[in-house]
Amino acid sequence: MKDLSIxxxxxxxxxxxxxxDLRQQAERLNFSYEIIVADDGSTDTxxxxxxxxxxxxxxxxxxxxxxxxxxxxxxxxLAQEACYEWLLFIDSDMVVCREDYxxxxxxxxxxxxxxxxVIRNVQxxxxxxxxxxxxxxxxxxxxxxQSPYHDFHTANFLIRRDxxxxxxxxNRFRHYGYEDVLWGKHLQEQHIDLLHIDNPMSFExxxxxxxxxxxxxxxxxxxxxFRDELKGYSRLLDVIDHLPHRxxxxxxxxxxxxxxxxxxxxxxSLFIFxxxxxxxxxxx
Numbered sequence: 680m681k682d683l684s685i686x687x688x689x690x691x692x693x694x695x696x697x698x699x700d701l702r703q704q705a706e707r708l709n710f711s712y713e714i715i716v717a718d719d720g721s722t723d724t725x726x727x728x729x730x731x732x733x734x735x736x737x738x739x740x741x742x743x744x745x746x747x748x749x750x751x752x753x754x755x756x757l758a759q760e761a762c763y764e765w766l767l768f769i770d771s772d773m774v775v776c777r778e779d780y781x782x783x784x785x786x787x788x789x790x791x792x793x794x795x796x797v798i799r800n801v802q803x804x805x806x807x808x809x810x811x812x813x814x815x816x817x818x819x820x821x822x823x824x825q826s827p828y829h830d831f832h833t834a835n836f837l838i839r840r841d842x843x844x845x846x847x848x849x850n851r852f853r854h855y856g857y858e859d860v861l862w863g864k865h866l867q868e869q870h871i872d873l874l875h876i877d878n879p880m881s882f883e884x885x886x887x888x889x890x891x892x893x894x895x896x897x898x899x900x901x902x903x904x905f906r907d908e909l910k911g912y913s914r915l916l917d918v919i920d921h922l923p924h925r926x927x928x929x930x931x932x933x934x935x936x937x938x939x940x941x942x943x944x945x946x947x948s949l950f951i952f953x954x955x956x957x958x959x960x961x962x963x
Contacts, residue, residue: 681710681763681764681765681784681785682710682711682712682763682764682765683705683710683711683712683713683763683765683766683767683781683784683785684712684713684715684761684762684763684765684766684767684840685701685705685712685713685714685715685767685769686714686715686717686754686757686758686760686761686766686767686768686769687714687715687716687717687757687768687769687770687771688716688717688719688750688753688754688757688768688770688771689716689717689718689719689721689730689771690718690719690720690721690747690771691721691722691723691726692726692771692772692884693726693729693730694716694730694733694771694772695729695730695732695733697769697771697773697774697775698714698716698733698736698739699736700774700775701714701769701775701780701781702714702736702737702738702739704775704778704780704781704782705738705781706737708781708782708785710785711763712738712763713738713739713740713761713762713763714733714736714738714739714740715739715740715742715757715760715761716730716733716739716740716741716742716771717741717742717744717753717756717757717760718730718741718742718743718744719744719747719748719749719753720744720745720746720747720748727743742760744756747853748853749850749852749853749854750848750852750853750854750855750858751847751848751849751850751851751852751853751858752848752850752853754768754833754847754848755847755848755850758840758843758844758847759844761840763840764839764840764841765785765837765838765839765840766837766838766839766840766843767781767784767836767837768833768835768836768837768838769834769835769880770833770834770835770880772882772884773796773834773835773880773881773882774799774880774881774882774883774884775880775881776797776799776879776880776881777878777879780794780878780880783876783878784837784878787837787874787876787878789872789873789874790838790839790842790871790872790873791836791837791838791839791842791866791871791872791873791874792836792837792838792873792874792875792876792878793823793827793830793831793832793835793836793873793874793875793876794835794836794837794876794877794878794879794880795818795819795820795823795832795835795875795876795877795878795879796815796818796832796834796835796879796880796881796882797815797879797880797881797882798811798812798815798881798882798883799881799882799883800883802885804888804945804946804947805885805887805888806888806891806892806942806947806952807885807886807888807891808885809947809949810891810949810952811882811885813949817830818830818832820875820876820877823875824875827873827874827875828863828864828866828867828873828912829860829863829912830863830875831859831860831862831863831866831873832859833858833859833862834880834882835878835879835880842871846862846865846866846869846871848862849861849862849865851905852901852905854897854898854900854901855894855897855898855901856897856898856899856901856902857898857901857902857905857909857913860909860912860913861905861908861909861912863912864908864909864912888942888943888944888947889943892939892942892943895952895956896959899956899959899960899963900963902915902916902960903960903963915956915957915960918957919957919960919961922957924961927957927958927961928958928961928962930954930958931955931957931958931959931961931962932962934958935955935958935959935962938951938954938955938958939955942955
């Protein structure tokens with residue numbers, strides 16, 4: 680049975696309950712474990728205060744970074760902090776949804792294992808929830824296995840520590856988006872086995888529409904910055920390659936403001952969301 684370091688990067692997310700649920704599962708199993716939460720310079724002092732209670736739980740600790748390191752660097756930092764051979768990375772907005780979650784991982788043999796996610800508690804009128812629910816059909820274990828390196832995500836994955844240390848995330852990815860896509864490409868180039876299994880965490884905590892639109896824009900800027908390296912690994916880039924760029928830039932110039940306001944409203948459309956993303960990217 681594997682000894683396990685459970686690693687949770689967080690930024691302005693309360694994750695005491697997530698840690699406690701994982702700790703309770705770990706205590707029922709006969710193995711050594713630790714849970715480390717790394718706060719990446721959170722600005723919400725109330726959330727940080729709540730998360731400090733993690734330090735009072737057995738085998739659990741919160742590490743507070745004074746400044747934001749970025750999405751790649753904080754995961755590399757956690758790998759350095761870990762003491763066990765196997766690392767389980769979980770995003771701080773995930774929810775435990777199965778009683779045998781840890782057991783499934785510690786019985787799995789592969790250097791990198793992606794457990795996937797499920798979408799629950801979808802909120803009417805929430806753009807993120809609507810988007811994730813529609814995209815979920817592309818993230819089943821059967822779909823992920825068809826293109827294992829193209830469909831890797833950092834929300835819920837297991838990795839051997841020596842592999843992680845030898846192949847860290849690219850620290851240039853400081854802002855939201857696509858660090859996992861480029862890392863999946865790197866794994867494929869290095870011929871590192873990546874296994875997809877059905878062992879999900881639940882995604883059911885959704886930001887408001889305005890926050891998600893801003894986060895999407897940040898991700899599109901990241902995609903634009905690394906577009907040459909991500910070519911062939913981003914579905915959006917593949918689609919954009921076959922579209923009339925000049926027409927869509929003009930449309931975004933005329934209608935982009937209206938589209939953005941619509942997406943932040945109470946009844947957002949996924950079609951408008953796709954159109955806005957394409958136009959925003961082409962305007963960069």
